[in-house]
Amino acid sequence: MEEEEAAAAAVRCPVCLRELPGALINSHLDRCLQAGKGDAERGCSPPPKKPRLAAAVPSGETPSAAAPVFSLFHKSRGGGGQSPGAPGEKPEEGGGGAALRGASLAQKLEGKPLADRLRPDTLRDYVGQERVLGAQTLLRSLLESHEIPSLILWGPPGCGKTTLAHIIANSSKKTGARFVTLSATSAKTNDVRDVISQAQNEKRLFKRKTILFIDEIHRFNKSQQDTFLPHVECGTVTLIGATTENPSFQVNAALLSRCRVIVLEKLSVEAMEAILMRAVRSLGVQVLGKADQHDSSATGSSSESSEFPVYIEEKALSTLAYLCDGDARTGLNGLQLAVQARLAAGKTTPVSTAKGCSADGVLITEEHVKEGLQRSHILYDRAGEEHYNCISALHKSMRGSDENASLYWLARMLEGGEDPLYVARRLVRFASEDIGLADPLALTQAVAAYQGCHFIGMPECEVILAQCVVYFARAPKSIEVYKAYNNVKECLRMHTGPLPPVPLHLRNAPTRLMKNLGYGKGYKYNPMYKEPVEQDYLPEELKGMDFFKEQKT
Numbered sequence: 270m271e272e273e274e275a276a277a278a279a280v281r282c283p284v285c286l287r288e289l290p291g292a293l294i295n296s297h298l299d300r301c302l303q304a305g306k307g308d309a310e311r312g313c314s315p316p317p318k319k320p321r322l323a324a325a326v327p328s329g330e331t332p333s334a335a336a337p338v339f340s341l342f343h344k345s346r347g348g349g350g351q352s353p354g355a356p357g358e359k360p361e362e363g364g365g366g367a368a369l370r371g372a373s374l375a376q377k378l379e380g381k382p383l384a385d386r387l388r389p390d391t392l393r394d395y396v397g398q399e400r401v402l403g404a405q406t407l408l409r410s411l412l413e414s415h416e417i418p419s420l421i422l423w424g425p426p427g428c429g430k431t432t433l434a435h436i437i438a439n440s441s442k443k444t445g446a447r448f449v450t451l452s453a454t455s456a457k458t459n460d461v462r463d464v465i466s467q468a469q470n471e472k473r474l475f476k477r478k479t480i481l482f483i484d485e486i487h488r489f490n491k492s493q494q495d496t497f498l499p500h501v502e503c504g505t506v507t508l509i510g511a512t513t514e515n516p517s518f519q520v521n522a523a524l525l526s527r528c529r530v531i532v533l534e535k536l537s538v539e540a541m542e543a544i545l546m547r548a549v550r551s552l553g554v555q556v557l558g559k560a561d562q563h564d565s566s567a568t569g570s571s572s573e574s575s576e577f578p579v580y581i582e583e584k585a586l587s588t589l590a591y592l593c594d595g596d597a598r599t600g601l602n603g604l605q606l607a608v609q610a611r612l613a614a615g616k617t618t619p620v621s622t623a624k625g626c627s628a629d630g631v632l633i634t635e636e637h638v639k640e641g642l643q644r645s646h647i648l649y650d651r652a653g654e655e656h657y658n659c660i661s662a663l664h665k666s667m668r669g670s671d672e673n674a675s676l677y678w679l680a681r682m683l684e685g686g687e688d689p690l691y692v693a694r695r696l697v698r699f700a701s702e703d704i705g706l707a708d709p710l711a712l713t714q715a716v717a718a719y720q721g722c723h724f725i726g727m728p729e730c731e732v733i734l735a736q737c738v739v740y741f742a743r744a745p746k747s748i749e750v751y752k753a754y755n756n757v758k759e760c761l762r763m764h765t766g767p768l769p770p771v772p773l774h775l776r777n778a779p780t781r782l783m784k785n786l787g788y789g790k791g792y793k794y795n796p797m798y799k800e801p802v803e804q805d806y807l808p809e810e811l812k813g814m815d816f817f818k819e820q821k822t
């Protein structure tokens with residue numbers, strides 16, 4: 270009877286934390302551990318990125334938000350650690366210089382985005398970032414000796430933060446460590462807690478270390494960051510956080526002090542050329558140098574073009590490397606879109622190479638890659654001009670009380686990956702500059718919106734900003750204070766000679782000497798008077814000045 274009760278009592282699985290009847294726990298545990306291996310066999314990539322605005326999103330891709338937790342176990346996968354479809358160290362089938370025909374290439378470009386498929390698995394294929402990962406650097410020797418400290422990888426979009434984490438994930442398998450990924454854009458505090466308690470169990474039961482990669486860690490609020498602080502401190506998890514934002518402002522000071530901050534830079538044009546060259550090689554696209562001849566005006570029929578080889582001008586690659594502004598994902602997306610668009614257009618060009626071969630082929634020129642980039646990247650460039658263009662359009666739409674346009678520009682920025690706090694700061698400014706005393710509550714709204722965004726981050730905070738933007742578009746406007754203050758500044762700027770002294774009666778007189786000097790003398794303390802008080806507050810020479818009146822220029 271006791272045995273039956275024990276068998277029926279619920280027991281928690283130490284690996285997956287599910288409650289099960291005691292009788293089933295042993296067989297479940299075996300399966301659970303096997304499933305761990307299975308996970309490893311499925312792949313150890315960090316979650317795919319949310320595509321940027323208008324970036325290539327081939328059909329069949331699932332967004333990362335669907336599965337915030339990825340458990341990556343230490344067992345090596347079959348096939349030498351290559352994820353399916355990822356070229357890794359070896360060129361893809363048909364790549365490595367062999368020309369692919371248009372139809373096979375089009376097929377190859379469907380599915381996983383090119384940038385994800387080409388994500389390096391080893392440091393050998395990781396291009397650039399010599400300052401932190403060069404031959405003699407501390408980080409490289411730590412990685413090579415598989416000693417992974419807690420790290421914050423800080424750098425601009427597409428510079429290789431997630432890729433570096435992916436390489437660490439691969440190398441950590443060799444030491445038997447688990448690698449778990451969370452994305453701060455989709456993970457909840459409970460997901461963090463689950464990962465931590467699994468890590469505790471793994472450490473206690475199997476002496477296995479857990480490396481926790483948190484992408485976009487700046488999107489976690491303070492209390493979420495606090496959740497893993499003690500566990501990083503006591504070594505239950507090794508934290509690797511990736512962020513595009515300055516960690517001094519976005520990561521808890523206590524957490525920051527327990528991590529090494531690795532500053533990654535925008536990839537150089539040369540590094541981008543190397544990444545793009547590797548991409549065209551893996552796709553089997555042939556690069557045409559200056560010595561090669563082609564007539565880009567000649568065209569063939571679309572049905573035939575699928576049978577032709579695909580070429581890209583060397584100049585097109587260097588322009589792409591230059592224009593993508595050190596963002597490898599943008600460069601690879603631009604290349605993918607240009608190739609796909611050319612294959613879809615189905616136009617062929619006679620090409621004769623310096624080696625004396627001449628044939629018709631699908632040609633990708635500088636113009637085509639610019640178009641590809643236009644569609645994937647330049648629409649919204651967080652660091653570039655578009656960032657200023659969009660915020661200016663938002664400001665002017667609110668000023669013009671156009672609520673539809675205001676919402677449109679807001680969404681265009683947020684969907685393009687803009688930092689919500691940047692927009693919120695502009696709203697605080699707008700509340701004073703354009704609404705001012707016509708509705709003093711606007712400032713409270715803006716500050717509340719800023720704090721709300723700070724507390725909950727994207728994507729939840731988008732509606733806070735939307736509410737504030739519509740409130741502002743509908744609010745009455747007044748630039749009275751803004752203009753008056755500018756008049757005061759102008760008055761100070763135009764003043765020649767020493768600035769007028771503060772009138773003695775307005776000065777405080779905390780000491781006897783000051784009193785003797787006449788400080789505070791004759792000052793009329795307003796609350797003592799029933800009637801309005803006649804008293805000057807401006808310096809003598811500005812007596813009667815009205816900054817609220819239109820000033821002469």
Ligand SMILES: Nc1ncnc2c1ncn2[C@@H]1O[C@H](COP(=O)(O)OP(=O)(O)OP(=O)(O)O)[C@@H](O)[C@H]1O
Pocket residue numbers: 318383384385386387388389394395396397398424425426427428429430431432433511512513544597598601
């Ligand atoms: N240093 C690099 N060497 C080779 N390929 C790279 C490098 N950096 C980035 N890439 C390529 O660019 C793609 C995007 O890079 P990754 O996801 O690592 O950028 P990220 O810095 O994490 O960007 P984000 O901040 O937008 O998440 C990768 O899949 C990879 O193909």
